Amino acid sequence: MASTVKNRPGYGQLLRTPGAWTFLLPGFLARQPFAMLTIGIVLLVQHTTGSYGSAGAVAAFTGVSMALFAPQSGKLADRFGQRAVLLPGVLVHAASVSALTVLALSGAPLWALFVAAVPTGASVPQIGPMVRARWAAKLEGSPLMTTAAAFESVTDEFTFVVGPVLATALSTGVHPAAGLIAEATLTLAGGLFFAAQSRTQPQPSRAAGHARVEHASALSIPGVRVLAVAFLGIGSVFGGMQVSLTAFSEEIGNPGVNGLLYGIFAAGNMLAGIACGAIAWKSGPRRLMVLGYAGLTLTASALWATHSVALLAGLGLLVGLCIAPALISGYTLVESLVPASARTEAFTWLTGAVALGQAAAVTVAGRLADENGASAGFVVPLVGTALALVTLLALRSRLSPRSSGRIAARGMGHRVPVTVD
Template identity: 60%
Template structure:
């Protein structure tokens, strides 16, 4: 078996036989599924009670912005205090906040009151995806999570596929519950899954990363964003988030205009299914190009895929175009997570993963807000121009500053030692990809 196949083509079966993996994967899946339900569940409920996609998209955006701003701070706390110490109070606050949002919406409360409930609901979204990735680093690397093992690329591919799978079934579940049962049913289920899955995940302490309560003597702790390459990847993920937000709202509006509102979750699920499929294949492939090159090329494909959505004449064509566009999403997510893991020091990995997740949430917020306004004022097709603009701008910056993705980690314990396991992982992954 060649080195490059070991790094990025290792089998999923071998990955899932990693000792202790299933103890955090199962509750982690239950707790991360609500992430794909919160936005659409909010849009469907608020549109039902207030009659505007612009208002619904804005309320969902408030939750997403709060998640994007607070999420990285919770990731930083998880690195310092441990994952359980952050998760347990977080999921309980989330359940209370979502309940308040449902009650306020059904009572016809003013929009500002919905914002007041949506903000803590978003801020308390558990950062399960980042925490699972941090646990993979521990399982597959060193005991302190300071180095990436040879199967880490496959693990990140698996996680991106899992993320996309939640976006396949999450919107379908939220739409089915909101349209066939009751408008708030999607959000009620979301809150229940968050609490149950989050508490079960927090209970799995044996697989959790070690806490980093304070820097060791002679070392300093820096934010993950002190690494220039991490900042660039955060911007790239912001553009990807604009795709999720704008496509979700625009597809919902398009389905209603087409007279089949119940199919909005299915059409969006097809889009996510394309990403899931490409993620599975991406994690199994052997790559000769470096991760930096793949990030740039993959992002260009994403921009081109987004350019087709606005011109689709019906739901069938839109689903087909969404499937093709979705094929470009997961490869960028996988490569981005792989790159940021090699760039940041061990005591900031959960924070780094959370910044990427938060950037997706912030891009989702902006995308859903702008797309909702355009869908109300111009038409659903106009909302699909938002991801074109978002990914196009991010790609221009990514192309200009792509050299930052090859730089060594700075700050934290890696810089303090003048090079170490993170740099070794970078060299190993890059040389394997070029083999």
């Protein structure tokens, strides 16, 4: 995988894009809760029920609800504008998290937690996809698009360094519900702040007169369906690692190390994201995506057999290093696969797929950890990434761009024809 950095448009040039900081700063604050929600639910429900399986099931309801409703939220944002979707969404989310927290602390039956988990997941604000859509609107056809995709991956992963550590520290050091309370507070404050930056949001398709495409779903594009299936594998890594690392930390009698281990895993992803944005890979995004999933499958295959904190931290770092190329390549492909009027929806399909994969993973890994110990839970990331890799290899031809003659951004600071391999 040869590379060069000559004439590479860097992060400094990207961040000098006019108006960028008006949505980057509030977007950074508003997306923090996304990384706190699942682990906050797992820690609270496990504390109140004593079962990782029950905790994983409640978190799974949240993830499934988000996966089902996020694309609809993205479609509405494309049509009516991001602000119109965000304002009611953050209010519903804060109220739903509060209800879930009260029910868990009061010893409510599991079915009641499931009921509260549905609106909690359905109302998760899709800040990451909305920020990516704002970049796409500003950088249409620019060589900075790949840099923007890498920058957003780094930002996402930084939240996954900070978010789980913060949620774990609050839940274990202050109160079992403190992580979720912080999540709801940040969602409300950050979401409202981000929604106020209406001047940088993409023009709603209804206002722009896209009468012919406003009802078309991004999922009708074959490449988006392939990417969504592949991103289920990313979700299986996030969910499987969260539950299994929590169970492992409990098994060794040091629950506080959970946040550190997950932070190291997320830091690997962040570091790889920085490298992906700084290096001009000669391989196209489709090939990089396959290589990323191959690396994920290989590194995840050793997790279940590791019983040392140091070794698990090292393996977690390697797993994290392999995630960024897979994520960045997938998000980069969206720009060439999907018309501008449906990109927020397309990004939310991918985010929703990660949430759905995470939901399935926390459920299965939770059951396995309850019955067979933490090591069994680590099988989930392996199976999920292996299935995603097989899917990519079998259907990679569907990731070809909409037009073979399209000019798109590549990593050298100039335009070249799209390369998908």
